[in-house]
Amino acid sequence: MNLFQLRAFDAVAREGSFTRAAARLFISQPAVTGHIKALEEHYQIPLLRRTARRVELTEEGTRLAAITRAIFGLVDEAQTLLEANRQLLSGRLEVAADGPHLVMPMIASLRARYPGITVNLRLGNAQETLAALLAEHADVAVLTEVAPRNGVHLQPLSESRICALVPAAHPWASLREGIALKQLHDVIMVLREPGSITRRTFDDACQVVDVQPRVLLELDSREAVTEAVAAELGVGVVSSIEVSPDPRVRAVPIQGDGLVNRHLLGCLQRRRSQRMIQAVFELAP
Structure with a gap:
């Protein structure tokens, strides 16, 4: 099953027009026509009736449109969620720390700037905090006297x-x-x-x-x-x-x-570029 073809069909079903469907998808009208023609020919089923004034759904097309509307509605929801997370309008941050005194002001600053973010904080000793970071149970961690190691990005906080x-x-x-x-x-x-x-x-x-x-x-x-x-x-x-x-x-x-003692803010190196983790490092004192 070709999702590009289904997406083109769904756009035509929603818009009732090949022209508006092409604009919705940011592709050419012939491309939309080609996708739907290929879909109909592959499954040997008529999905649309083309009239002089508009495009109408066949009975099979109506049934398929109900399915594609649900499928791509969920895709749109997923995109909205991910975009909100990227812009830090929402999301969840997992934080580990070996004490509350340094991490609490950081969380307060983060929440003040990005009130849609939810923070889950786990407190433990130094070994537990480092283990949580390495096992990816934490996105960022406030650590004390941690030696540099491959794969971990560390930024000094205070002494x-x-x-x-x-x-x-x-x-x-x-x-x-x-x-x-x-x-x-x-x-x-x-x-x-x-x-x-x-x-x-x-x-x-x-x-x-x-x-x-x-x-x-x-x-x-x-x-x-x-x-x-x-x-x-x-x-x-x-x-x-x-x-x-x-x-x-x-x-x-x-x-x-x-x-x-030296206190540091750490994350996994390969996750350093993630927007939410970047925000924590930018707000760190």
């Missing part, structure tokens, strides 16, 4: 610094200049799990200067670390971009080398 998190009444809480990393040697601490980027950066920096804190608890979320510190179970560590207002705790800068 953050590891801070100590202490109870509000702790002697360090009022130290604006912060503390030296060596002051954490043999200090009781409550830390994220070893797979956390914050934890990994902190451990690597401690190892370089032979600082060995006493880890009392390992916790699977920054919220749990905050609660443990507020309960005075120990000193925690937190990224400077993740510090939330909480009168029970204070974030104190840690002075030392190797305590900075």
